[in-house]
Amino acid sequence: MKPINSFDPTRRKVVGGLATGMAAAMATPAFAQSSSSQSAASSGAGDSSGGDGSLLNKQDPTSQYPAPPFANQPQEWPGLAGDMDPRPDHGEESYKGSGRLQGRRALITGGDSGIGRAAAIAYAREGADVAINYLEAEESDAREVIELIEAEGRTAVAIPGDIRDEAFCRELVETAVERLGGLDILVNNAARQQWKPSITDISHDDFDATMKTNLYAMYWITQAAMEHLEAGAAIINTSSVVAYDPPKILLDYAMTKSAIIAFTKALAKQVAEQGIRVNAVAPGPFWTPLQPSGGQPDEAVESFGEDTPFGRPGQPVELAGVYVLLASQESSFTTGHVYGAAGGSGQP
Ligand code: NAD
Ligand code: MG
Numbered sequence: 001m002k003p004i005n006s007f008d009p010t011r012r013k014v015v016g017g018l019a020t021g022m023a024a025a026m027a028t029p030a031f032a033q034s035s036s037s038q039s040a041a042s043s044g045a046g047d048s049s050g051g052d053g054s055l056l057n058k059q060d061p062t063s064q065y066p067a068p069p070f071a072n073q074p075q076e077w078p079g080l081a082g083d084m085d086p087r088p089d090h091g092e093e094s095y096k097g098s099g100r101l102q103g104r105r106a107l108i109t110g111g112d113s114g115i116g117r118a119a120a121i122a123y124a125r126e127g128a129d130v131a132i133n134y135l136e137a138e139e140s141d142a143r144e145v146i147e148l149i150e151a152e153g154r155t156a157v158a159i160p161g162d163i164r165d166e167a168f169c170r171e172l173v174e175t176a177v178e179r180l181g182g183l184d185i186l187v188n189n190a191a192r193q194q195w196k197p198s199i200t201d202i203s204h205d206d207f208d209a210t211m212k213t214n215l216y217a218m219y220w221i222t223q224a225a226m227e228h229l230e231a232g233a234a235i236i237n238t239s240s241v242v243a244y245d246p247p248k249i250l251l252d253y254a255m256t257k258s259a260i261i262a263f264t265k266a267l268a269k270q271v272a273e274q275g276i277r278v279n280a281v282a283p284g285p286f287w288t289p290l291q292p293s294g295g296q297p298d299e300a301v302e303s304f305g306e307d308t309p310f311g312r313p314g315q316p317v318e319l320a321g322v323y324v325l326l327a328s329q330e331s332s333f334t335t336g337h338v339y340g341a342a343g344g345s346g347q348p
Contacts, residue, residue, distance in 0.1 A: 195249040308342065
């Protein structure tokens with residue numbers, strides 16, 4: 001039986017139509033949720049005091065967020081969260097912090113949208129200063145994140161640039177370290193996912209771009225970051241459920257997501273004696289611009305998340321707590337592990 005969804009698509013359209021400017025977009029709930037979460041949303045973004053946070057209220061996860069069918073909504077790569085319908089919930093109004101990362105300095109790739117943005121907002125609300133990397137085409141999404149971090153009274157550093165370039169990756173780390181005054185948390189989260197029906201459709205340039213974005217950049221950025229990370233630091237790499245169960249249309253992408261797990265486990269062993277922890281997160285499926293911008297065929301976006309036991313995709317904020325936990329000292333004995341969150345499907 002399909003779960004009953006409290007999400008009201010009529011309201012979604014009205015809300016989307018009203019949200020014209022950036023301020024409006026930021027002040028508007030991503031979508032109507034239960035009445036309890038609406039009241040939490042109206043208590044105001046930027047309240048990091050705990051409060052009546054919607055995420056903390058007991059509620060039914062099957063109906064907590066929108067379920068398919070979704071509108072057909074193809075976007076040009078790399079896609080914008082601001083153009084998604086419904087807009088994803090990255091925790092803009094729902095995430096409440098409690099000082100778990102006080103004074104830490106974090107660099108997050110792909111911090112403009114999706115899972116990286118949820119981590120960026122949560123880290124700032126937990127007391128961290130945050131640098132985000134993204135592509136120049138994503139400036140409008142990135143600006144919203146920068147404003148949300150600054151609204152917490154934390155330092156926000158925007159470093160646009162293409163991580164397929166080794167020199168840029170090294171410059172990215174140096175800039176982040178200089179502007180944040182050091183580095184305690186590195187989140188390797190940016191990725192390229194472009195579906196292709198057959199191996200014969202994957203051009204050399206496609207393959208190269210996927211490997212450069214998802215693997216070489218992680219290696220370049222982490223190598224540069226090692227110069228600066230000290231005992232107590234944490235590295236978190238975003239893998240995927242496809243590392244364990246690769247779909248046939250995501251051959252090159254799935255290869256990289258498996259490799260990220262091997263990288264995570266080997267590096268964890270290597271840097272353990274330095275007191276640095278390395279873990280991975282294996283999400284899927286999550287409602288982010290990665291999917292409608294070439295990550296899935298259009299019809300798969302319309303039914304996205306339908307085949308999970310919860311019958312819906314995750315919202316980025318539903319991973320925020322995982323990225324906070326893996327970065328914080330609370331998980332001091334956790335290293336070399338993979339944390340899954342896939343609505344009842346997938347591994348680990
Ligand atoms: P997203 O599109 O919001 O984030 C991906 C980000 O990667 C983009 O915002 C972009 O800034 C960045 N990026 C891509 N190519 C880049 C380049 N060449 N240079 C610099 N930045 C670049 O989508 P998301 O789903 O939040 O993706 C974040 C991570 O989550 C990725 O590693 C993805 O593989 C992983 N993931 C997503 C899902 C899902 O269902 N959305 C599932 C499993 C894993
Ligand atoms: Mg983006």
